[in-house]
Amino acid sequence: MNPRERLLQLSAEKGASLSGLSEMIGRNTTYLQQFIRKGSPRKLEEDDRRVLAEFFGVPQSELGGPEENSYEPSRKLPLENGWVDVPRLPLSASAGFGTASGDEMPFDNFRFSHRWLREQGLQGAKLSAIAVEGDSMEPLLRAGDEVLVDQTPQPFRDGIHVVRLGDNLLVKRVAAQGGGRFSLLSQNLSYPPIEVLADDIEIIGRVVWKSGRL
Numbered sequence: 001m002n003p004r005e006r007l008l009q010l011s012a013e014k015g016a017s018l019s020g021l022s023e024m025i026g027r028n029t030t031y032l033q034q035f036i037r038k039g040s041p042r043k044l045e046e047d048d049r050r051v052l053a054e055f056f057g058v059p060q061s062e063l064g065g066p067e068e069n070s071y072e073p074s075r076k077l078p079l080e081n082g083w084v085d086v087p088r089l090p091l092s093a094s095a096g097f098g099t100a101s102g103d104e105m106p107f108d109n110f111r112f113s114h115r116w117l118r119e120q121g122l123q124g125a126k127l128s129a130i131a132v133e134g135d136s137m138e139p140l141l142r143a144g145d146e147v148l149v150d151q152t153p154q155p156f157r158d159g160i161h162v163v164r165l166g167d168n169l170l171v172k173r174v175a176a177q178g179g180g181r182f183s184l185l186s187q188n189l190s191y192p193p194i195e196v197l198a199d200d201i202e203i204i205g206r207v208v209w210k211s212g213r214l
Contacts, residue, residue, distance in 0.1 A: 003043070014056060018033045018036065021055075024082040025048040026082070026124075044063055046065070047084070049064060055082075083114065084112050085111055086111070086112060087128050088107060088129045088130075089107070089130050092130065093130055093133070093162045093169040093170060093171040094134045094169065094171070110129050110146075120208070122150065125208075127148055127150055128149050129211075130147060130162065131147075132145045132146070135188055136172075136186035136187070136191040137187045140160075141160075141210060145210050146210065147171065148209035148211075156203065158174065159173065160172070160206070161205065162203075162207060163201045163204060165201050173185040173186070182196050184201075
């Protein structure tokens with residue numbers, strides 16, 4: 001049975017509408033109907049397939065995924081839910097003068113709903129969470145805050161980013177100065193701007209959300 005037929009069968013068995021399932025994965029209400037009836041898209045995106053497989057409690061291979069990535073369900077998600085686990089990395093981005101980057105294996109996750117991510121314009125974004133050290137971005141970011149970093153490839157625009165400068169990770173407001181130069185700016189005016197060439201830094205991702213204690 002091909003993935004389209006299987007998805008239609010599963011939705012009928014579950015009593016779930018295609019429009020409701022489409023909303024669950026953060027798509028427009030006709031998305032899965034078009035996938036089944038018109039073959040567009042040709043195959044499900046990996047994140048969409050994973051959420052649907054979790055909801056139905058089936059391996060991803062039944063929905064077009066490779067066998068080696070099949071999901072072995074431990075629970076089933078209710079229709080109104082659909083979650084994305086964002087890895088928390090044991091890294092700190094310094095809001096001061098830099099901290100060495102370390103192990104990038106996740107130690108935990110933040111869990112966000114598909115709906116919330118869609119409302120924030122982050123559906124399908126490549127996200128991870130890291131901690132902030134130092135005081136140069138106060139009061140916007142404080143030591144101990146965790147920031148959500150979007151690593152989706154996209155054209156650069158000024159804003160708060162995590163950057164790698166040498167062996168150090170920094171969280172700064174990054175502003176393009178033209179001529180292949182950038183300024184790394186702090187919120188705390190006690191810290192002077194850092195002027196760098198484009199070749200001297202790697203922009204890891206844009207900071208799109210923060211969490212922290214009051």
